[in-house]
Amino acid sequence: MKKSLPSIAIAIATLIGAILILPHQLSAVALAPDPVISAATPQYVEGEVLVKFKPSASLPERHATIASHQNALLAELPPQGWTHVMLATGQRMAETLTAYRSNPDVEYAQPNYIYHATAVPNDPQYRQLWALKNSGQTVTSFLQPGNPMYPYNNPGTSGDDINIEKGWDHITDCSSVVVAVIDSGVNYEQEDLANNMWNGGSAFPFHGYNFVDKDNNPMDLDGHGTHVAGIIGAAGNNAIGTTGVCWKASIMAVRVLDTKNPSNPATSANVLQGVNFAVNHGAKVINMSLGGENFDQAFSDSITIAQNADVVVVVAAGNKEPNNDNDKTPIYPCNFRHPNLICVAALDQSYRLATFSNYGIISVDVGAPGTNILSGWAGANSRITDSFTLGWITTKTTGDGWDSSVLSGKAVLHDPTNWPSGTYALNTVDRAYKSFNLSSVDVATLKTSSSVNVTPDGTFAVAMRAAGGDPFSTTNPTYLWGPYYTDKVPASSESKWAISADISNCLSSNCTIGFQLKTGATADLGAAIYDFAINALTLNTTSYNTLMGTSMASPVVAGLATMLRAHNPQYTYADVINAIEKAGRTTPSLMGKTTTGKAIDVMSSLAFLNTPKGLTATVTRIE
């Protein structure tokens, strides 16, 4: 008498079978990485098989066998006996293969499999992109060849990269997922970004929004945001410039940073509005390469809103050397603990933690390349310096006034003339100013340092005038600094005020910059101006630059997050972050420094299987 399997065992076996046939994209228990199988990546040529006949089968016999299956012979292949066969329309591969395999003249039959060359883009600067392909190359600064920005471990270690070339065999087009770059803006006309920008329609024709100037033009007036955007999605394989993690992308530009205002580049108000804009307009990945020292509840709330909208937020860990431990000295948003947020440290070319990079075994999650990173830039930077010897007009009402000297090898503009050995004249108004031609630039910032010792009944000020002439002679001077008086500070080289002022409203052929010392009835040491420079940017579409920072590491991960979401549209933010963190490459320099101890690995993340969710099983006793 046959014994039947216990009914419970049958039910369990059925359940196990059901699990095994689940498609891989459903969340499942983490397994060793399998080859990525996707409906978009066929494994063999449909309608074609290869048949190996036995040596005893003659040519006419081989042809007759093929004809008997209503197939067409495409080619005889070396070595002898292999034939390339095309099926008739409507014939099924499995049945045809079975038929051939059962023929006594056939040794074996198989599909005509497809093989891919590992994708390598043809972008001319690809060989400098060690993050994508580390061949042990030396990476030098794009603008100063031969001068690496980060000299340690350069060249680095071949193979220490994000393992992306195999990933590109499966996906290069991430444009189905909008990724927001919340930064200094993006030069959306840069040659390697112009075709990869988010289509904001007629409402947002410039691909995003500008919360600094409160308009819809997020043009980058610095370069940082453009560089970040290029890391994520500079057009790949277009024979131009570099390539991003994604060859094709949909990048939303959100300008919240005004780097012309170094004392106040970005604020809570602008940043959280930027996050809300990105979420409200369909971004599913956000990159923020910025940080601040204060716990910011309003900013945290905006990330919660992003979480509720299933948005992955990727942020930089910060560069606060020597106070690099974010667990001791928090940096936000990195130190927020939202489950949809991933914080990134920077690695060098030998996958050592970069010396400048922040870390935190509780607060920082993964590492990614962040040194000597080449990417697009907003335009051409230039610098006008001045030695105070030519072209300066000085005026005074009494006494001494402005003069220029070389002190300790530095050009100095100073008042009084015997600074720092004497005091300034009383009850005087002394001015020094000069014209500069700024008509060909788009952005300009005055940078100088000054020693200022003025009593409370006097002031020192810096002003500009686009129309030329004495900038202090108008009814309402455009002050760039001051008027201030300052505490008694020794007039030494260590006691200087760093003056940085946006002079982009002075972009004329005759922009005057001036200094004024106005004194009262008491005297002090006076004022001295050093290191005068006007830093300018002329926007163009063809610039590139090499930078380092966790600012550069974060968008590498943002690019991967975007790629994962494009490859797996059903992924939640949790699935994306899980795939990034769990499938990363264990990296000794990150162990004990990050929550995962891992650097990102693109191919492994693409192949990663997430834990199944919502899978239930009912075991029923069958009587």
Add this chain to the structure above:
Amino acid sequence: MRRSIAFVMGLAAIIAGSSCRHTPSSPRATFINSSSRQTKVPREYLITLNPGADIKIIAGLYGRFGIKEVKGIGNNLFLMTLIEDPGAATIEELRKKNAQIKATQPNFIYQLNTPAGPQ
């Protein structure tokens, strides 16, 4: 009568402080010291109202410091710019006196995460 005059004067002061732009004909000379690195924007605060709250409560609570501007930035959040800055602690203390305001905080400053700038 005296109380009425004081109330009117006080109200006028609030209105004057909250509606009139402080634009002197020339900038006042101010003292600047070496601890000038800011982590928050002076005189700016983010005010979160509870759902259904009247925005006028902001002027009512903080008008005494002179309000230059109140701008809505979404999600019941408002950016308030004052003429005189009483400090975050005072702003928060006043918030506790009115249930219509959910939260207050300074407008914090954020920096780029690039240790070396462009060449």
